Amino acid sequence: SLWESTRLKGRVWGVPQDAEARPFYYSKLLLRKMGWSEDEIESLDERVAAGKFTWQDMYDVAEEAVQTGIVGEGDGWWHRPSNGPDFLYYYYGAGGEIKGAGDELIFDKKAALIVYELLYEAAQELKILRPNKLDGNWDFHKDFTSKFDKVLFVFEGTWRWASWHVNYLQDLGGEDYLFANVGFAPIPANERGTGKPITLTHPLVYMVSSKSKHPDLALLLISKATTRALNTDYAVASGHLGILKSQLDYPPYTSAKFLSATLTLLEYTTFLPNSPYWSSYSEAYYLGIQAVESGDLTPKEALDVVVEKLNNEMGDNVIIRD
Structure with missing residues (x-):
């Protein structure tokens, strides 16, 4: 592949x-505090891979963790703190396509709106994601997530595993600490999209x-x-x-x-598309993500702004699909 x-x-x-791949990491430590049995925890990866534990299920568990005080507000689920390839699999998981028959890139409004609605829900309604998570502070992100004692679910990269145990966890047992307290699986399926687990x-x-x-x-x-x-x-x-x-x-x-x-x-x-237009596309799509997480725009308002930006900057090199 x-x-x-x-x-x-x-x-x-x-x-x-x-x-590399971008897994769904989960804190066994915090799931135990929530009352999950060892069987429930150890089978979570299989349930995610089978599509039986979905993105929406993740939100439900993260919301419970916040409401019961297991984690702080905004710390139920974290993603990266800046733009990057990861956000494209949100779009793919929502059913979006990006490559057509020609050189143009496709922007599927229905799929993008699903993404914006999910992120708005996480940051502004359920309070499981910090509304200022996209602050670009990678040092804080890596340190705060490393022990998995403060954030329940994290979307990250396989390479971060080595970073965590080498740079942050040597005093706690290094990689052994991670295996005892952290699980990983594909990104959960989006019930509103393809219904299939995914990564990039x-x-x-x-x-x-x-x-x-x-x-x-x-x-x-x-x-x-x-x-x-x-x-x-x-x-x-x-x-x-x-x-x-x-x-x-x-x-x-x-x-x-x-x-x-x-x-x-x-x-x-x-995968990312091999296209000279990807940078412009990515920046516009990410603008919508920033706007809904911060609460500056509603998902529909963000979608309209992104579509206008794509049309202005990419012209005939983007196909806006309703």
């Missing part, structure tokens, strides 16, 4: 160098410049670097996923418990 991320107009333009992968890729004087030598170097041994060394150290099927039964990889467990997330993955 990683090859799909390198395709443009039917051609492959690069070789994947790494991969944004691989880095090797490419050979058209101006290279020795393209064959460059390709040979890439092939020598793309081995299960070298890629596993990198993946284990950085919290990224393997790129080769041969890593599935490679002992140094399979012995890395977290990586081998999360490799199956690629079954649910989606």
Whole structure:
């Protein structure tokens, strides 16, 4: 599936160098405080993967955690504190498409409105998400989420697992602390959208410049670097996923418990579009997210502003789908 991320107009333009996924992390520590049994906690990943624990279920549990004082207001569910690829899988999960038959990008108003309504509900109505969560403060975000004793649910990346246990949890047992107190699964299915769990992968890729004087030598170097041994060394150290099927039964990889467990997330993955128009599209879509979470605009008002911005900045390069 990683090859799909390198395709443009039917051609492959690069070789994947790494991969990751963006899981749904949940605090076993806080779920225990809420009275969940060990069986309920340990089966949550399977229920998410089967579509039996949905995005809406997540909201319900997060709301309960806030109302009962297990977590503070706004700390039932967190996402990243700034714009990034993650927000696209919200749109995909709501049933949105982004690539059509041509070069234009698609903006599905129905799917986008579902996203804006969900985020408005989380921040402004249920109070499970901080209305100022998009403050760009990554240092606070990483520190505050690391112990999973203050935030119940977190949408993050696989690479954050390594960051948490290496940089924040050494005094508490490192990775052992995470396995004892944190679970992970695909992003829960959106009942109002596709009804299927999801994630997103944004691989880095090797490419050979058209101006290279020795393209064959460059390709040979890439092939020598793309081995299960070298890629596993990198993946284990950085919290990224393997790129080769041969890593599935490679002992140094399979012995890395977290990586081998999360490799199956690629079954649910989606990708960013390979498009020169993605930046403009992403910035407009994110503007709506900021507006509804802060309460500056209602979901419908935000949608109208985003559509106007897309039309003004992208013109014929965007298709607005009603």
